[in-house]
Amino acid sequence: MFKVGVAKEDITVFVYGKGMMGYAVPTHVAKEVETPLYVRAFVIHDVKSGKNVALVNAEICFYTIALKAAVIKKLHNEYPEMGYTDANVLLSAQHTHSAAGGYSHYVLYNVAIPGFQPTVFDKYVEGTVNAIVKATRNLQDARLFYQTGQFEPDVPVAFNRSLKAYNANPEVAKPLLKANHHLAIDRTMKLLRFEAAGGAPLGAINWFGVHTTSVGNTHHRICSDNKGYAATYMEQAVQQQSGNAEFIAAFAQDTAGDVSPNHQYADTIPVNKEYESAKTNGILQCNKAMELFEQSVQAKPLSGAVDCELMFMNMSNIIIDSEFLMGRTGVRTAPAAIGMHMLLGANDRPALDVVSNFLLGLGGPLLPKAIKAYEKTVLSLFRSQKDNDDINLKYRAHGAKQITIEANIGKILGTYYVQNLIIPGVVDETIKRLKQIDREGYFARTPWMPRIVPLQLIIIGQLAIIGVPAELTTMAGQRLRETALRILKHRGVEQVVLSTYTNGYHGYITTTQEYKVQLYEGAHTIFGKWTLPAYQTKVKQLAIEMLKPKSHRHIDHRLQPELFAPDEIWYG
Numbered sequence: 001m002f003k004v005g006v007a008k009e010d011i012t013v014f015v016y017g018k019g020m021m022g023y024a025v026p027t028h029v030a031k032e033v034e035t036p037l038y039v040r041a042f043v044i045h046d047v048k049s050g051k052n053v054a055l056v057n058a059e060i061c062f063y064t065i066a067l068k069a070a071v072i073k074k075l076h077n078e079y080p081e082m083g084y085t086d087a088n089v090l091l092s093a094q095h096t097h098s099a100a101g102g103y104s105h106y107v108l109y110n111v112a113i114p115g116f117q118p119t120v121f122d123k124y125v126e127g128t129v130n131a132i133v134k135a136t137r138n139l140q141d142a143r144l145f146y147q148t149g150q151f152e153p154d155v156p157v158a159f160n161r162s163l164k165a166y167n168a169n170p171e172v173a174k175p176l177l178k179a180n181h182h183l184a185i186d187r188t189m190k191l192l193r194f195e196a197a198g199g200a201p202l203g204a205i206n207w208f209g210v211h212t213t214s215v216g217n218t219h220h221r222i223c224s225d226n227k228g229y230a231a232t233y234m235e236q237a238v239q240q241q242s243g244n245a246e247f248i249a250a251f252a253q254d255t256a257g258d259v260s261p262n263h264q265y266a267d268t269i270p271v272n273k274e275y276e277s278a279k280t281n282g283i284l285q286c287n288k289a290m291e292l293f294e295q296s297v298q299a300k301p302l303s304g305a306v307d308c309e310l311m312f313m314n315m316s317n318i319i320i321d322s323e324f325l326m327g328r329t330g331v332r333t334a335p336a337a338i339g340m341h342m343l344l345g346a347n348d349r350p351a352l353d354v355v356s357n358f359l360l361g362l363g364g365p366l367l368p369k370a371i372k373a374y375e376k377t378v379l380s381l382f383r384s385q386k387d388n389d390d391i392n393l394k395y396r397a398h399g400a401k402q403i404t405i406e407a408n409i410g411k412i413l414g415t416y417y418v419q420n421l422i423i424p425g426v427v428d429e430t431i432k433r434l435k436q437i438d439r440e441g442y443f444a445r446t447p448w449m450p451r452i453v454p455l456q457l458i459i460i461g462q463l464a465i466i467g468v469p470a471e472l473t474t475m476a477g478q479r480l481r482e483t484a485l486r487i488l489k490h491r492g493v494e495q496v497v498l499s500t501y502t503n504g505y506h507g508y509i510t511t512t513q514e515y516k517v518q519l520y521e522g523a524h525t526i527f528g529k530w531t532l533p534a535y536q537t538k539v540k541q542l543a544i545e546m547l548k549p550k551s552h553r554h555i556d557h558r559l560q561p562e563l564f565a566p567d568e569i570w571y572g
Helices: 065-078 118-137 163-167 178-183 225-242 271-296 354-363 366-376 385-398 429-439 474-491 512-517 531-545
Strands: 002-010 038-046 052-058 089-093 140-150 188-196 201-207 248-252 306-314 403-406 452-460 463-467 495-499
Touching (some): 002 118, 002 188, 002 248, 038 118, 038 201, 052 118, 052 248, 052 306, 052 452, 065 118, 065 452, 089 463, 188 271, 201 271, 201 495, 225 248, 225 271, 248 271, 366 385, 366 403, 385 403, 452 474, 463 474, 474 495, 474 531, 512 531
Parallel strands (some): 201 248, 463 495
Antiparallel strands (some): 188 201, 306 452
C-alpha cells in the first residue's frame, strides 16, 4: 500500500561571528562547530492514488515562510515530475538554538544576527531540496507503524517552566507545586516507524515536546543540542543492529512551548556542563524512542489513503467560531504585538541585558500602561473613527499584555521613531541595531513579523499530522488536538500529532487562561489572547473540508504569504 524513501543531508553552515537563531542575544555568535547539523526527509508514496507526501525535519531553530517558498520553487522548477507543492511538503525543525540564523525575510528575526545571510539561507534550501529528492528516488515497498509511550515520572527529561500559567487552566483540578513541574507537561512520545517490505528498518520520526535549549547562549559552537544527540545515538544503534547504514531517525517537536529540558532551570547547570547536559537529555529521548521503535512492530501497520491540504491564514484578522468562546460571537484576533515579559526572557533562560533591566527598573509596566491611557484618551480626540476602532481592538484582543512592540505597524513603546528611543544605542547592541534599521528605512518597508501563516493537515491512514508554524504550550496543544480528533475520527483517524515549528514561525500559542498570566509564553503570543481559539477555528474548518472528497472541498487558496523583494530585506 505504501512506498517509503528516506534521506539525510548535512546542512552545517555558519558565518564566523554571525548570530545563531533562538536566544536573540547579539553576543550569541558562531565561532566553532560542536556537531554537524542535518536535515532528514521521509517520503511516503500512496501506491493506490499515486500521491506523495514529504515529512522533513531539520536541525535548525525553525523554518521560515521564505525558506519554504524557496524550497517549493526549486522543487517545482528542477524536479517538476515529482509533483511537490506547499500542501504535500511538511518542513519542521527540531528547534536547536545553536544553529546559524539570518534566514528570515522579516527584520525582527534578523536583529541579533545581524541581518539576512544569503549563505545560510541557500545552504538550508539546498540541503532540504536534496534530502527530499534523494528520499523520493529511494522509494521502496514499506510498512508504517505508529506507537506511543510515556516517559516514567522519574525520568528527568522535561519540565514545565511556566507552572503558574499552567495551573491557571481549568483542566488542572489541583494546582501542581514546583516540585512536580515535571508532571505539568505531555510526557508522551509519538513514533512513526518505516520498515521495508522484508522487515528491514528504514527510518523513524518521533514527536516529543521539549525545548532544544540544553546549551545556553554563552556558547559559540554550532550544535544540534539534545534532539540532535538523540538522533545520532538512535541512528548509530539501529544501524549497528540492523546492518542498514542508511537508517535515519528524526527527533521532532510537539507541544514544547512551556517545556524546558533544564531541571530546576538553567541556573543549576554549570555553564561548562551544558553540552554534557544536552547529551544526557539526548540519551533519555533516544532510550524512549528505541523502546517505542521495538514495540511498534507488534501493532497493526497503518493502512488507508494519503491525503493533504494547506491553507494560509491572516492571523491578524480571524473571526473566531463561537464554539471556542462559550457562545460569544463577533470576536477576532488583532495585528501582532509583543508583550514586555517576552523581552525579559523565559523562566529557564531569563534575559539580563540593558533593555531588560530598563524595563524592569526605570520603566517597568508603567510605560505600556501610560501609552495605553494616552492612546485611548488624548489621541482619540484627534483620530478618525476607524483609527479609534483599531486602537480599541488592539487593547481588547491583547488584553493583559503590556504591549511593547507592535510588529505589524512598526512601533516600539508607542513610537514609530525607533531611532529616538530613550535608551542610547551605545549602552545596548540590540538598541543600536534597531536604531540603525530605522535610520536606513527598513522598518517602514515591511511588517516586522509574519501575519499570513500556513496551516497544514496531512493524513496517512489512521494518523493525522497538523503542521503548526508556532510553539504550542502543553495545554494549548491538548485542546487543539482534541478539536481535530473530534472531527477527523469520522474519516477513520485515530491519532493526531501536532508538528510544531513547521513551515514558518510566529511565536507562541497559549490558552486564554495562560495568556492572562502574561509570562514569557503569553507575552510572545503575538496575535492576542484569542490566538488558540483562532487556531481551533481554522483547524475545525480544514478538518471538515478533509471529510469531503477532494473535488468537493472549498478551501480558499487566494490568500498567500508576503514575500519580499531584495531591496526590502535588511542585510545588516
